[in-house]
Amino acid sequence: MxxxxxxxxxxxxxxxxxxxxxxxxxxxxxxxxxxxxxxxARNYDRSRLLQRHFSVTVDNGEVTNQNRSGRCWLFSSLNAARFIAKKSMDMDQFELSQNYAMYYDKLERVNYFLRDVAALVRAGEPADSQLMLHLLADVMGDGGQWTMAMNIYKKYGAVPKPLFPETQSSANTSQMNYELRSMLHTQVARMYAEPARIDEIVDEGVEAGHRMLTIHLGEPPKSFDWEWTDKDGTFHRDGEITPVEFWNKYINAGFEDYVCLVDDPRAEHPKGRKIGIEHLGNVAGGDPTEYLNVPNQFMKDCARKIMTEQGIPVWFGADCHPMMDRDNGAWATDLFEYGSVYDFDFDLDKEQRVRFGDSAMNHAMAFCGVDVADDGTTTRRWRVENSWGDKIADKGYFTMSDDWFSEYVYEIAVPKSMLPEEYLQALAEPAQMLPAWDPMGALA
Structure with missing residues (x-):
């Protein structure tokens, strides 16, 4: 050495x-x-000249707050869903239970992880292999993807937030996650120690996970009586309904058939190809976590068209930390002049940032507005519904410059019908599978 x-x-x-x-x-x-x-380092001129006006807005009312949890992917997907639900029920304010979605995501992940690891143990995977160490370290975090969220809503539906509200553990997940992770580590150790009992160990782990989650988050409703008052003061009663029936009736927007587009800038992953991440998922038997790799400009065009033509928010994932003014709610590539302060040239491009571990998707939000130039196609800036509460930014809404979108937005979810024929053909082909630790497997 x-x-x-x-x-x-x-x-x-x-x-x-x-x-x-x-x-x-x-x-x-x-x-x-x-x-x-x-x-x-804050660039005074850039900050004051970043306009907060948009030619198209689809604002969603009061922003939500994920508190001390990493549930942004659930909050942002449910924010898009509640936009549809509010229109369906003619309500000004409405929120879906993020706690309900997290309960079933966590329970499904317990089952997915234990059965995935059991197959690896049976196949002779060493306990100290790179793959096993990655899976053990990464298990039971709060992050996720659009496809994973849709797997939950298709199987379990959704409920209004007042019927399954937040708990201490849903608003601050660290202790619950630590205990769940420790339980799963224990079960994996038992698999290696007692390979003849693997099936029993998996079942015992799922039972323990269900028990722990119910203790922390409460017992979710199997059905509920749904009543509401619309924005004109008219009372409505729908009677008893299941969460799946509620989703299908009031959030019938076709989200389950959306496609995830990503901008993977690495040259060895060509555009127009489908990629997937090994061992990444939540619902066994659900849709796999796969993406179609496309140019960043195509993602912009889709997001613009969805808001201007369909009038609904657009879920997306980004690396939210670079060049972020959290208090004022702004992102722009030149919003801070760190290089001038440090006398250092931060000159990595997007591909290099991904390749060398400097950037990956870590937060999901929803586009709820865009400013389009007079040509009708050129995007100038974007309005973003975040889930960090209303005490920051423009009552919780952020402004993103178009150049920041190019550099730090990695994924959006769009209707499959928006794709050209060549992309539809690519979706029908097997995905190029990337290892579990690939940057494109980073969870929002």
Whole structure:
């Protein structure tokens, strides 16, 4: 093994002298240590000139709040669904239970994970292989994908939030997730120790997961009496209805048939091809987590058309952290001048950021507006419904510059009917499967 050269005192002194010789380094240190890097690096001109007006808006009313959880993919998909539900029932304000969706997602993931790992153990997968270590480390997080959300809604439907409200554990999932993860690790260890009992160990783990989730989140309703008052004050009674019946009746928007488009910028993954991620899913027997890799501009065109022609929000996934002004609710590629403060050129392009672990999808939201130029096709900026509450941004709504979309938006969900024939043919072909740890498998 090549010896790693240590930092010795001579080199440390060279670094100190180099810092002191920089005319602006001490000024930057004084400012950042007092105010923080974002306030110092914030591009004043870019921030004030980023307009918050849009030629098309499909706002959804009061924003939701995922609190201390990673359920953005559920919140954003349910935000799109509630937009349809509010129209169906002529309501101003309405919210679907994110707790209900998470309950069944977690329960299904317990079953999916245990049965997936059981097959690997039977096949002789070493306990310390890269794959097994990745699966054990990644299990029972809160993140997910559009297809995974649709798997839950197709199988379990949805319920209005007042009928299955938030709990302490749904609003702050860390302790519940830790206990569930520990239980699953225990069951995997037992599989390796007692291979003859694998089926029993799986069943015991599913039972334990169901028990733990019900203790933390409550027992979800199998049916409920649905009554509501519309925005004109008219009372409605639908009678007893199941969650699946509720979904099919009031959110009949065809979301289940949507296709996930991604912008994977790596050259070895050509556009117009379907890709999938090994071992990524939630509902056994549900739709696989697969994407159609397309140019970023095609994603923009689809999102614009859905809002301008259909008038509904668009679910998407992005790397939300770069160049984000959280308090003011803004994203733009030049919103912060970090390079000027640090005297360093951050020059990676999108492909390099993905390849070298600098960027991946980590948050899902919904487009609810777009500003289109006078030519009718060129997009200028985007309005975003987030799920971080209404105390930040424009009462929880963010503004995204079009260039930021190009660099940091990775996925959107669109109707299959929007795809040209060549993409429809690609959907019919087997997916190019990527390993479980590939960046395109990152969960929002």
């Amino acid at each position: 090549t010896e790693i050269k240590p930092l010795n005192e001579t080199r440390l002194e060279e670094l100190r002298e180099g810092f002191e010789s920089g005319a602006s380094n001490r000024l930057a240190m004084n400012a950042v240590t007092t105010s923080g890097i974002d306030k110092v």
